[in-house]
């Protein structure tokens with residue numbers, strides 16, 4: 001009887017872990033509107049007002065830094081799960097990619113933007129993607145959080 005209860009609890013805990021809520025909220029108009037304003041103020045200068053990124057974004061400059069990549073369907077932002085996008089933005093590329101010596105022009109926003117603001121700006125970016133790209137990134141996120 002007791003063992004049965006424990007097994008049930010374990011099963012429930014496992015269940016919860018298998019289906020965490022998605023971090024980004026591209027279908028919440030309030031979150032997306034907040035994200036649009038944050039993007040324009042904080043991200044557009046590098047990633048472009050229309051998410052187009054900087055020219056020749058795949059080529060490192062003389063100092064070894066990459067230009068800012070596009071956040072639209074032509075870039076690789078959507079190849080990453082929600083949590084990784086959050087970690088890149090909050091803690092920086094080096095920490096998110098586990099490459100402590102990685103040199104990059106991408107700032108970290110820990111202490112600059114609140115967690116909810118980071119979620120908002122990434123939700124706005126996601127809301128701009130075509131349905132097919134959004135669905136693919138949903139799947140990447142599902143695989144990552146399984």
Ligand code: HEC
Nearest residue numbers: 042043046066067068069076077085088089104105106107
């Ligand atoms: C000073 C320029 C600059 C600003 C401002 C900036 N970024 Fe970046 N960002 C970059 C660069 C450069 C990279 C490429 C990083 C690398 O791999 O070296 C990047 C990469 C990223 C990536 C990873 C994309 C991928 O495909 O791997 C995300 C996510 C990101 N930025 C989000 C943001 C958000 C959100 C903001 C605003 C809150 C922002 N960035 C502001 C320069 C910038």
